[in-house]
Amino acid sequence: METRLDRYKGARETKINKLRELIDQSENIVFLGGAGVSTESGIPDFRSGDGIYNQESGLAYRAVDVISHSFFMEHPEEFYDFYRRKLLYPDAKPNKAHKALARLERQGKLMAIITQNIDKLHQDAGSKNTIELHGSVFRNHCMDCGKKFKLDYILEHTGVPHCDRCGGIIRPDITLYEENLEHDKVDAAIKALKKCDLLIIGGTSLTVYPAATFVQFIKHNRVVIINKSSTYLDLSAMLTIHDSIGAVLDEAIPKRRTKEQLEAARKLKAKREAAALRAQKRLEKKEKEGK
Numbered sequence: 001m002e003t004r005l006d007r008y009k010g011a012r013e014t015k016i017n018k019l020r021e022l023i024d025q026s027e028n029i030v031f032l033g034g035a036g037v038s039t040e041s042g043i044p045d046f047r048s049g050d051g052i053y054n055q056e057s058g059l060a061y062r063a064v065d066v067i068s069h070s071f072f073m074e075h076p077e078e079f080y081d082f083y084r085r086k087l088l089y090p091d092a093k094p095n096k097a098h099k100a101l102a103r104l105e106r107q108g109k110l111m112a113i114i115t116q117n118i119d120k121l122h123q124d125a126g127s128k129n130t131i132e133l134h135g136s137v138f139r140n141h142c143m144d145c146g147k148k149f150k151l152d153y154i155l156e157h158t159g160v161p162h163c164d165r166c167g168g169i170i171r172p173d174i175t176l177y178e179e180n181l182e183h184d185k186v187d188a189a190i191k192a193l194k195k196c197d198l199l200i201i202g203g204t205s206l207t208v209y210p211a212a213t214f215v216q217f218i219k220h221n222r223v224v225i226i227n228k229s230s231t232y233l234d235l236s237a238m239l240t241i242h243d244s245i246g247a248v249l250d251e252a253i254p255k256r257r258t259k260e261q262l263e264a265a266r267k268l269k270a271k272r273e274a275a276a277l278r279a280q281k282r283l284e285k286k287e288k289e290g291k
């Protein structure tokens with residue numbers, strides 16, 4: 001007799017097979033990810049039940065207010081206290097989701113990862129083209145002289161870290177509330193989205209700007225959503241899977257490239273090289289004509 005569990009399992013299998021099929025048919029995949037991608041690495045997200053916003057901040061302020069530009073400028077001491085306790089996870093390791101996506105990039109299918117995370121776990125897993133929309137805690141700079149500092153420097157010091165050259169306050173290269181995202185990152189993200197033939201959205205409830213607005217750049221309906229809770233796009237997406245992103249991606253993305261995939265990757269590479277060559281020639285022609 002079929003039980004509810006069997007039916008659930010069956011539905012899950014069907015969905016993962018569908019995802020496998022979509023990946024197989026695509027050559028230019030973009031992944032757009034949020035905090036849910038890193039929770040399986042032990043990094044809490046912001047908005048869920050036990051997320052950072054719902055935890056006790058340990059301060060007289062709400063967590064959501066602490067990570068703002070004005071708060072940082074007025075109370076750097078409290079900011080750093082919270083930051084060290086809640087936003088730094090230097091020992092976190094990539095999980096199945098990060099690893100599967102790195103695999104997909106190596107297989108020549110994933111063109112870009114657009115992430116809202118600041119933990120560098122995609123790069124640690126081996127991904128090359130990662131657009132860090134909100135920056136990274138691994139990059140820091142002096143607000144007075146611009147000298148760059150690694151995360152180690154922040155970890156080695158207590159309280160507000162000061163520049164060893166000029167004494168200025170060091171800040172992480174992350175986007176705080178009230179601050180604008182870096183233009184070149186947003187541009188790169190939009191460019192990748194416009195070109196993709198499959199968009200996989202994972203670990204985000206799609207409520208955070210600008211990720212929430214990114215989907216408008218997709219001119220097709222080849223959108224897959226993998227998230228534990230529902231999002232406003234669930235109904236319009238081609239496929240929605242409410243499950244662990246690590247498990248789903250690990251199952252859907254093949255461990256090794258098949259002969260066909262290798263051949264497809266080779267063709268794609270040749271196509272890209274030819275296009276780059278044509279662009280180069282056009283440029284040279286233009287320069288000649290200009291003279």
Ligand SMILES: [Zn+2]
Pocket residue numbers: 142143144145146147163164165166167168
């Ligand atoms: Zn300095």
